[in-house]
Amino acid sequence: MAATTLATAEGKRPSARLRRLEDERWLALVLLTPTAVLLGLFIAYPFVEGVLLSLSSARVGDPGQFVGLKNFYKIWNDSIFHTTVWNTFWYTGVTTVFKLALGLWLALLLNRHFRGKAIIRAFILLPFIIPTVLSTFAWKWMFDPTFSVINWTLFQLGLITTRINWLGDPDLAMTSIIVINIWRGVPFFAITLLAGLQTISPELHEAAAIDGARPWARFWHVTWPLLMPVTLVVVLFSVIQTFADFQLVYVMTGGGPANATHLFATYAYQLGIGTGLLSEGAAISLAMFPFLFIIVVAQLLYIRRVETR
Amino acid sequence: MAEVSIRKLNKMFDVTHVVKDVDLEIRDKEFVVLVGPSGCGKTTTLRMVAGLEAITSGQILIDDAVVNEVPPMDRDIAMVFQNYALYPHMSVAGNMAFGLKMRKFAKPEIETRIKRAAAILGIENLLERKPRQLSGGQRQRVALGRAIVRDPKVFLFDEPLSNLDAKLRVQMRVELKKLHERLGTTAIYVTHDQVEAMTLGDRVVVMKDGWVQQVGEPLELYNTPANRFVAGFIGSPAMNFIEATLAESGGAVVAEAPGLRLTLPGPQAARARAKAGRSVTLGIRPEDVHVATASDSPDLCFDSTVEVVEQLGSEILLDTRVGPATVVASVDPTMRIRSNDKLRLSLKPERLHLFDAETEVAI
Numbered sequence: 001m002a003a004t005t006l007a008t009a010e011g012k013r014p015s016a017r018l019r020r021l022e023d024e025r026w027l028a029l030v031l032l033t034p035t036a037v038l039l040g041l042f043i044a045y046p047f048v049e050g051v052l053l054s055l056s057s058a059r060v061g062d063p064g065q066f067v068g069l070k071n072f073y074k075i076w077n078d079s080i081f082h083t084t085v086w087n088t089f090w091y092t093g094v095t096t097v098f099k100l101a102l103g104l105w106l107a108l109l110l111n112r113h114f115r116g117k118a119i120i121r122a123f124i125l126l127p128f129i130i131p132t133v134l135s136t137f138a139w140k141w142m143f144d145p146t147f148s149v150i151n152w153t154l155f156q157l158g159l160i161t162t163r164i165n166w167l168g169d170p171d172l173a174m175t176s177i178i179v180i181n182i183w184r185g186v187p188f189f190a191i192t193l194l195a196g197l198q199t200i201s202p203e204l205h206e207a208a209a210i211d212g213a214r215p216w217a218r219f220w221h222v223t224w225p226l227l228m229p230v231t232l233v234v235v236l237f238s239v240i241q242t243f244a245d246f247q248l249v250y251v252m253t254g255g256g257p258a259n260a261t262h263l264f265a266t267y268a269y270q271l272g273i274g275t276g277l278l279s280e281g282a283a284i285s286l287a288m289f290p291f292l293f294i295i296v297v298a299q300l301l302y303i304r305r306v307e308t309r
Numbered sequence: 310m311a312e313v314s315i316r317k318l319n320k321m322f323d324v325t326h327v328v329k330d331v332d333l334e335i336r337d338k339e340f341v342v343l344v345g346p347s348g349c350g351k352t353t354t355l356r357m358v359a360g361l362e363a364i365t366s367g368q369i370l371i372d373d374a375v376v377n378e379v380p381p382m383d384r385d386i387a388m389v390f391q392n393y394a395l396y397p398h399m400s401v402a403g404n405m406a407f408g409l410k411m412r413k414f415a416k417p418e419i420e421t422r423i424k425r426a427a428a429i430l431g432i433e434n435l436l437e438r439k440p441r442q443l444s445g446g447q448r449q450r451v452a453l454g455r456a457i458v459r460d461p462k463v464f465l466f467d468e469p470l471s472n473l474d475a476k477l478r479v480q481m482r483v484e485l486k487k488l489h490e491r492l493g494t495t496a497i498y499v500t501h502d503q504v505e506a507m508t509l510g511d512r513v514v515v516m517k518d519g520w521v522q523q524v525g526e527p528l529e530l531y532n533t534p535a536n537r538f539v540a541g542f543i544g545s546p547a548m549n550f551i552e553a554t555l556a557e558s559g560g561a562v563v564a565e566a567p568g569l570r571l572t573l574p575g576p577q578a579a580r581a582r583a584k585a586g587r588s589v590t591l592g593i594r595p596e597d598v599h600v601a602t603a604s605d606s607p608d609l610c611f612d613s614t615v616e617v618v619e620q621l622g623s624e625i626l627l628d629t630r631v632g633p634a635t636v637v638a639s640v641d642p643t644m645r646i647r648s649n650d651k652l653r654l655s656l657k658p659e660r661l662h663l664f665d666a667e668t669e670v671a672i
Contacts, residue, residue, distance in 0.1 A: 203394035206361050211408035211455070212382040221407070225398045 053282040060276035071283035081284065084262045087174065088288075091263060092242045095181045099238060100231070102182065103189020108219075110190065111197045121191070128187035136251040139180045143167050143252070170260030173253050177261055181248055189234055196230030197223070228306050236299045243292055264288040311372045311385075311462035311495050312337050313358065318367035320353050320519075327353050329519040331367070335497065340489050342498045342510035345542070350519040351499045352467055358497060359465050360384050371462060382411070387456035388465040391472065393448045395440040401451050402436040408459045419458075426457040429488070446477045453485075457492070464489075466498040470505065482508060503543050507531070515539050537669040540592050540662060546626060549598070551591040551634045552666065555584050564591055564663075568632025572608035574658035580672050581663055589672065592662035595626065598638035601655035609658055615650045629654065 021027050054071055058064035075081045110121055127135060142149050143166040154160045167173045200223060208218045246265035249255060255262035255270055262270070264284060272281015313335040320328035328350040335341050343351040356362040358369055360381035369376050376384055387408070395404050402423055409419045427433045430450040440448055449469065456464055469485075470478045486509055489496055500506055506513045507527040515522040515530065515538070523535040527543075534540035540548045553566040562578040562585065564571045571591070573581055581589070601610045613629035613636060620642070627638045627646060631654075638654060646652070663672040 201392070201394065203390050203392060204396060206359075206381070207388070207390060207394040207396075207455075208407070208411075209361070209381040210359060210384075210386060210388045211459075212411035213407075214382065217411060222396060 050282050050286060053279055054286050056279050058278045060278060064279060067279075071279050072287070074280065075283055075287065080259045080262065080267065081287075083259060084264060084267045084284070085287075087261060088243060088263045088291075091174070091178060091181070091245070092239055094178050095185060095242055096235060096238055098178075098182045099185040099189045100235060102186045103234075104193055104231075106186065106190035107193035107197055108223075110194050121194070124190055125187045127184050128191075132184065132247045133251055135184065136180060136248050139176075139183075140167075140252055143176050167253055168257055170257055173257060173261050177249055177252050180252065181242065181245065184248070185238060185242070188238065192234045193227065193230060196227045199230075200226050229303060232299060232303045232306060236296065236303070239295055239299070240292060243295070244288065312370075313463060313495060313497065314368070314370040314373075315354070315358070316368040316370070318354065318357065318369065319365045320350070320357060320362065321365045327519050328357070328365075331516075331519075331521055333514060333521070333524065335495060338493045338495055340496045340498065340509060340511045341514060342500060342506040342512075343514045343516060344500055344503055344506035344510075345516035345522075347501060348518075349516040351501075351514075351516050354516075355465055355467055355497060355499045358463070359386055359388050385462045386465055387459045387461040387463075388467065389452045389456050389469045391468040393440070393452040393472075395448060395451055395455070397440050399439075400436065401432065401438050401440070401443070401454075404440070404451055405454045405458050408455065412459075422458040422460075423454075426454045429457065429491070430454050445473055446481065449473060449481060453488070457488075460494075462495065464494050464496040466496065466500075468500055469498075471500070471502070478505075485509060504545065507543065513543075515542060517542075533671070534592075534662065535671055537590055537592065537664040537671075540664070540671075544594055546595050546637055546639070548592045548594050548662070549634075549636045550664075551593075551631070551636070553589055553591050555581055555587055555589055557582070557585045564589065566591070566632060566634065568613075568634075569611045571611070571661075572606075573663075574609070574661065576659070577661055577663055577672075584665070584672060588666035590664040590666050590669070592664060593636075593656050593660060595637040595639040596624075597657045597660035598636060598654055599656070600638075600640055600644065601653040605655035606658075610653055610655045613652050613654050615646055615648050615652055618646055618648055627652070 021030065055066055055068060056064040057067045057070070106124065110117070110124065114120075141147060145163060145165050145168060148163070148166060150166070151160065151163050154164070164172065166176050204222050204226075205218055208222050213221060244265055245263055246269065249261055249263050249266045250269070253261045255266045259267075264287065268281045268284035268288075270281075271277050271284060275281075313333075315331055315333040315335075318328055318331040319326070327348075331350075331354055333341070343354060345351050353362055357364050360376065360379060364377050371384060371386075396407065399407065405423045405426060406419050409422065414422075423436070424433070427436060430453055432447065432450050432454060435443060435447060435451070440451065443451065449472075452469065466485075470481050473481060482505060489509075498505075498509060506515075507530075510527055512524060513527055513530055514524045517538050523530055523539045525533075530539060530543045534543065537550065541550065551566050551569065553564040553569065553571075556563050556565060562573045562581050564573060564581075572578075611631055613631045615627050615629050616635070617628040619626040619628070623642060624639045625642050625644060625646065627640060629636050629638060629652060636654070640646070664670065665672055
C-alpha cells in the first residue's frame with residue numbers, strides 16, 4: 001500500500017501488470033511457474049511418455065501401436081524378470097542391512113575424540129566421492145578371473161589352490177556386487193549418522209552413566225532412539241538408490257552371468273536399448289514403481305510417527 | 310547419606326592446570342556450595358566427584374572408599390545438570406524411572422518412588438508429558454525428581470538454576486533449600502552466583518583459578534574474608550576497596566590515601582603495625598559506610614562528592630568520589646541527597662578490612 005501511495009504522489013502510476021502482482025494469488029502463480037514447468041518437462045512428461053510406451057508395441061524404428069497391458073503380461077511370465085525382482089530385493093535388503101550396521105559402527109567410532117579425526121573423516125568419504133563407474137572398474141580388475149588381486153592374496157596365504165571365478169559364478173557374482181555396493185554406500189551412512197550423533201548432547205550420556213547405564217545400555221536406551229529419525233531418512237534414501245541401481249551392475253557383470261545379477265534397471269536397459277524392445281523395457285522400468293512406492297510410503301509414515309512421538 | 314573427602318585433587322587438561330590441590334571434607338548431610346567466576350575449576354571439581362572427568366592426581370573418597378577409578382554408575386550419586394539433560398524421547402515418568410530400571414528395581418517400587426518424588430516436587434500431573442512439552446521450571450523439577458527417586462548417597466548440582474528467569478530462580482532456590490532439609494542428603498552444589506551460595510550453603514567454598522580461596526560458613530566468608538578476592542566476590546553490592554599507605558603517627562597507625570586519612574581502630578592497628586610504611590588495600594562494605602554525624606570520631610571520617618544516587622526503595626546506594634577512588638555507601642532511604650552534593654562520610658570501625666596490597670591476603 002505504502003509503495004502505491006508513494007508512486008501516485010510522484011505522479012507515476014505502476015503499470016497494471018505490476019499492480020496485479022500485489023495480489024498474492026497471482027504472485028504465487030508467477031513464482032511457482034518455473035518450478036512447475038521444469039518438473040512437468042523433465043519428470044511428469046517422461047513418466048507419462050514411459051507409461052504410454054509401456055502400453056504400446058514400440059521398438060527401435062517402429063512407433064508401434066496401443067496394445068494395452070500385453071507387455072506387462074509378457075514380463076509377468078518372463079523367468080528372467082522373476083530373477084530380476086528377486087535379485088533387486090535381495091540386493092537392496094542385504095546391502096542396506098550391512099551398510100546400516102557398518103555405517104553406524106563407523107559413525108560411533110568417528111564420534112570419539114582422537115588425533116587426526118578430521119582427516120580420517122574426510123578419507124571415509126572417498127568411496128562415495130569417486131565416480132561409481134571408475135571405482136567399479138577398479139573393483140572389476142580386482143575380481144578379474146585372471147588378474148584378481150584377491151585370488152592372488154588368497155593363493156599366497158595358502159587358502160586356495162585354484163582360481164575363484166568371482167564374476168563367472170552366479171552366486172559369487174551376486175555376492176561380489178553386493179560387497180561393492182556396501183563399500184560404496186557405507187560412507188554415506190557413516191557421515192550422515194555421524195552428523196545425527198553430533199546433535200545428541202553429550203550431557204545425555206553423562207546423565208545416563210550417572211543413572212547407572214553401562215555403555216551398551218546407553219547406546220540402546222539413549223543413542224539409538226534419538227538417532228532413529230536420521231537413521232530412517234538415510235535408510236529411505238539408500239533403499240531408493242539401491243533399488244534403482246544401474247551403474248555398478250552394468251559395469252561389473254552387465255547382468256550376467258546368464259542374467260543372474262540383473263536388477264530392474266539393468267534388465268530394462270538390456271531389453272529396451274540393447275534388444276530394442278522399447279515398450280518391454282519401459283514396462284520393466286515401470287514395474288519398479290509400485291514396489292518403490294509402497295516402500296517409500298511405508299517409511300515416510302513410520303518417520304512421521306517417530307518424529308512426532 | 311555420606312561423607313565426601315577430596316584430597317589434594319588436581320586436574321590438567323593437556324597443559325592447562327584447572328584444579329589445583331583442592332582439599333575438602335564434606336560432612337554427612339552437609340550442603341556445600343562451590344562458588345567462583347567461570348573458569349575457576351568448580352564444575353571440573355564436581356565432574357571429578359561424579360566420575361565424568363578423570364582425576365590427574367589426588368583422591369576422592371565417598372564414605373571412606375577411594376572412588377578415583379570407580380565409574381559414575383557405581384558411585385551411587387545423582388547429578389542435576391545445568392541444561393537438565395532430560396531424555397527427550399522419554400516421558401517425565403520414564404526419565405525418573407530410567408535410573409531405577411538400570412539398577413533393576415522392581416516395577417511397583419519404581420512406581421512408588423516416582424509418585425513420592427512427584428508429590429514432593431508438585432509434578433504429579435506432568436508424568437505422562439515429554440520434556441519438550443514442559444516449561445523451564447517444570448524441566449528443572451523433573452531433573453530434580455530424577456535425582457531424588459534414586460535416593461543416592463550424594464546429590465551433585467551443576468548450576469541447576471542458571472537457565473531460569475530471575476523470579477523462578479529465587480523460588481526454586483527456596484525449594485531446593487527445603488528439599489535438602491527434608492531429605493538430608495549430602496549435596497555439592499556448583500554456582501557462580503554468590504547469592505545462591507550464601508543462601509543455600511551450610512558451607513561455601515570460594516574458588517578462583519583452580520585454587521580454593523576460602524572455605525567457611527556463609528557469614529564467616531562475609532565477615533572475615535581471607536583475602537581481597539573473597540571480600541570482593543561475596544556480598545552485593547560489592548565491598549569498596551581503597552588503595553592506601555600505612556604510617557605510624559604518635560603511637561597510632563594511620564592509613565593514608567588521596568582525600569582520606571583514617572586512624573585505624575585498635576584491633577586492626579595491632580595487626581597492621583608491623584606493615585607500617587607498606588601499601589595496603591582498605592576494604593569496607595557499602596552498608597558499613599554512613600553519613601557522618603557528630604558522634605562519629607573524626608579519625609574515621611572523610612569527605613566525598615556524590616556522583617550517582619541509586620534509589621532502591623529499601624535503601625539508597627550512593628556512588629561517591631573520594632580522591633581518585635569510588636566509594637559506594639548504602640544509606641537510609643529517607644535521606645534527601647542529590648548528585649554533586651558534598652557529603653562527610655564515616656564508617657563502622659570494627660567492619661574495616663585490611664588487605665596486603667601485594668599478596669591480597671587479609672591482615
